[in-house]
Amino acid sequence: MSTLNIFVATVYGGALDVAEQVQPLFEQAGYTVTIHEDPPMESITTARADLSLFCISTTGSGDVPGNLLPFVESIRDQHPDLSGLRYGLVALGDSSYAETFCGAGRSLDALLSECGARRIGDRLEIDAMETFMADDAAMPWVEQWIDSL
Template identity: 35%
Template sequence: MKKVNLVFGTVYGGAQYVAEMLEQALLELGRETCLYQPEQLVGFVPPEDELLLIICSTTGQGDLPDDIQPWFNEMKSKAPYLPKLKFGLIGLGDSSYETYCGAAEQLLGLFEELGAKQLGEFLKIDAGETMEPEVEALAWLPCWNLLIDTELAA
């Protein structure tokens, strides 16, 4: 059973709350998890034999939140090659902005550059459509969890 490492970038706490809800749901599904706080990301390179789930809100003009920016920069500058890493991505944003989910898009681009493979669909949660992003994330999770099992069986 592969461990799921959860990483979040948040401005007002929404992405953190979603990450905490997903961690609990994954534990209930029998998964081993680790939810990384922003200060724990210094020097963290996701192990390729584990899974990564990134939950990130967008701020400004498609910018990364301040709490995840240092890790993003560190991963970009170190550029570890991660061809066996599988990751999931959830972006929180507002579709009335041109840069909707821009921070999560940056993370997607970075991890693809590092050779990692996206597992499942990139979930974009629109603040203009829902006041409870955790509900959409929890609805998405069973499909992602099934893909993990399919991946492990292959």
């Protein structure tokens, strides 16, 4: 059975809600799913799953929420070889913060790429100004993403 790690960065729970709502879609597709809210960097370097999904909100001035910040800082500081990491990314933001819209997701995406990870498909950016419930946008995207695998 294939494995999927879902990494969540959230302040008010929106990204966690997305992760919990899409989890059954992956399970129906044959994945064993683990949701990580406070993961160590080793969860993508040594205990790597077949596939990873990042559900990441933006806070402050385009910043990564506190629960995932140590994880992201470890990657930034140690710059591990992530060439075996295949991932997707769902970024949540608010377009009224034009310059920093989905900034945390965009910066994590760039960092993972710098370390050799390979994103599968396009990054989904969900705008809180247009979509009240983020999982309404995430569910169809994840269904298409699973089909593309």
